[in-house]
Amino acid sequence: MGERFLTVYSPEEVIEKIFDLFDIDINVISIPTEHSFGYYIAEDIRSKIDLPPFRKSLVDGYAVKSTDIKGASYENPVFLKNLGEVKIGTKPAVSIKDGSTCYVPTGGVVPDGADAVVMVEDTEIKGDTVFIFKDVQATQNIFEKGAELVKESVVLTKGVRINELNIGLLNFTGVEFVQVISPLKVGLISTGDEVTDEHPLPYGKIFDYNGITLKHLLLKDGFIPSFYGVVKDNAESIKEALKIALKENDFVIMTGGTSKGNFDFTVNTINSLGKPGVIVHGLNASPGKPTIFGIVNRKLVVGLSGNPLASVMIYSIVIRNLISKKLKIIIPEKKIIGKLSNQVSSRKGRTEFVLGRLKIENNENIIEPLLSDSSFTFVLNESHGFIKIPQEKEGLLANESVEFFLW
Numbered sequence: 279m280g281e282r283f284l285t286v287y288s289p290e291e292v293i294e295k296i297f298d299l300f301d302i303d304i305n306v307i308s309i310p311t312e313h314s315f316g317y318y319i320a321e322d323i324r325s326k327i328d329l330p331p332f333r334k335s336l337v338d339g340y341a342v343k344s345t346d347i348k349g350a351s352y353e354n355p356v357f358l359k360n361l362g363e364v365k366i367g368t369k370p371a372v373s374i375k376d377g378s379t380c381y382v383p384t385g386g387v388v389p390d391g392a393d394a395v396v397m398v399e400d401t402e403i404k405g406d407t408v409f410i411f412k413d414v415q416a417t418q419n420i421f422e423k424g425a426e427l428v429k430e431s432v433v434l435t436k437g438v439r440i441n442e443l444n445i446g447l448l449n450f451t452g453v454e455f456v457q458v459i460s461p462l463k464v465g466l467i468s469t470g471d472e473v474t475d476e477h478p479l480p481y482g483k484i485f486d487y488n489g490i491t492l493k494h495l496l497l498k499d500g501f502i503p504s505f506y507g508v509v510k511d512n513a514e515s516i517k518e519a520l521k522i523a524l525k526e527n528d529f530v531i532m533t534g535g536t537s538k539g540n541f542d543f544t545v546n547t548i549n550s551l552g553k554p555g556v557i558v559h560g561l562n563a564s565p566g567k568p569t570i571f572g573i574v575n576r577k578l579v580v581g582l583s584g585n586p587l588a589s590v591m592i593y594s595i596v597i598r599n600l601i602s603k604k605l606k607i608i609i610p611e612k613k614i615i616g617k618l619s620n621q622v623s624s625r626k627g628r629t630e631f632v633l634g635r636l637k638i639e640n641n642e643n644i645i646e647p648l649l650s651d652s653s654f655t656f657v658l659n660e661s662h663g664f665i666k667i668p669q670e671k672e673g674l675l676a677n678e679s680v681e682f683f684l685w
């Protein structure tokens with residue numbers, strides 16, 4: 279009988295075990311804000327200006343001294359001298375003295391002397407006189423300079439991945455360039471004599487799932503994948519591909535050949551390329567039990583199972599977590615709470631990941647667990663995410679409230 283997976287570790291233990299054994303060089307680059315979408319921020323970013331940058335009117339109306347119009351009503355209007363209008367985007371030419379007013383558009387600068395703005399609907403203009411039909415309180419309809427944000431306050435913190443709202447805020451707060459982490463380069467190698475791109479599919483062969491899917495998972499996370507293709511189950515070819523991938527990338531992901539079959543070369547290849555070699559071979563998780571974590575001259579190599587569900591899951595659960603901790607970046611995770619539609623069984627003592635489909639019924643998130651084997655790709659495609667069953671649990675009950683991780 280061949281060697282078994284003698285020592286298995288939980289995903290959390292693996293991260294702890296290998297964390298300090300490998301390095302990833304972080305290169306910080308400065309890029310124009312308009313091109314920063316999807317990058318991870320390398321240092322806290324501060325606003326260059328106050329928000330709003332000036333005392334701004336929130337309505338179209340007349341800038342007044344509130345004391346001038348106290349008690350104004352339709353029965354007892356107050357009339358004020360019209361000094362003209364503030365043009366949007368310009369500095370007011372006038373300031374408001376007792377008994378005077380001036381028109382300000384929404385977003386216009388409130389002239390000095392005024393402490394409130396009366397909405398245009400509550401006024402009437404006759405020649406040089408403006409009739410005010412409504413009382414307003416001091417500060418009403420005015421957004422003070424810096425009320426939302428003062429210059430130099432932190433608008434985005436280190437490690438955040440710049441999204442569409444962030445990029446808007448950066449531009450709005452006058453940040454022209456952002457210091458970001460240069461995207462990591464990740465080498466991808468699929469192995470297996472059975473994997474082909476030949477059409478029509480020869481008997482006994484399969485098309486590639488892992489290489490192309492992982493490539494796009496990496497792209498989605500803001501990394502730069504290089505796919506070295508499907509390498510034959512042959513020690514020399516795998517060694518050659520891994521050697522090049524290690525040289526050209528920050529870390530490498532391999533798929534297939536992680537189990538204990540005669541043609542499962544991954545462990546030996548990693549060990550043959552440098553020290554300390556394979557650190558972990560075996561996760562206390564399903565799917566993904568035979569996952570390999572190795573270090574070659576302080577570079578990380580992860581060997582994922584050839585089974586598609588296992589490779590997607592372990593990338594999503596372990597690799598993403600490990601890399602985000604290492605780089606101190608936040609890879610956004612979408613998680614909701616839902617109620618299980620059916621019970622799910624699991625084996626106590628290992629973490630299990632179960633695919634699920636999300637349905638909204640009576641305004642409630644219902645998670646339907648999907649039966650799946652680690653080789654299933656269609657079911658994986660039908661799923662919206664997965665549930666994590668911790669190792670101390672023996673299954674989950676129907677109607678139990680669970681965390682559901684969306685893809």
Ligand SMILES: Nc1nc2c(c(=O)[nH]1)N[C@H]1C(S)=C(S)[C@@H](COP(=O)(O)OP(=O)(O)OC[C@H]3O[C@@H](n4cnc5c(N)ncnc54)[C@H](O)[C@@H]3O)O[C@H]1N2
Pocket residue numbers: 468469470472473484485486487488489533534535536537538539542565566567568582583584585586588652653
């Ligand atoms: N004797 C044992 N056999 C197996 C064990 C075990 O403990 N003892 N573990 C099983 C488990 S669990 C898993 S997971 C797999 C892991 O397999 P490998 O990582 O060695 O991967 P392969 O054998 O190369 O492939 C498994 C499966 O996936 C298909 N595959 C491979 N590459 C791709 C690809 N790029 N795209 C799509 N599908 C791919 C491959 O054809 C196999 O069907 O081992 C079990 N066996």
Ligand code: MOO
Pocket residue numbers: 563564565566567568583585588652653
């Ligand atoms: O650990 Mo395997 O991924 O269950 O099929």
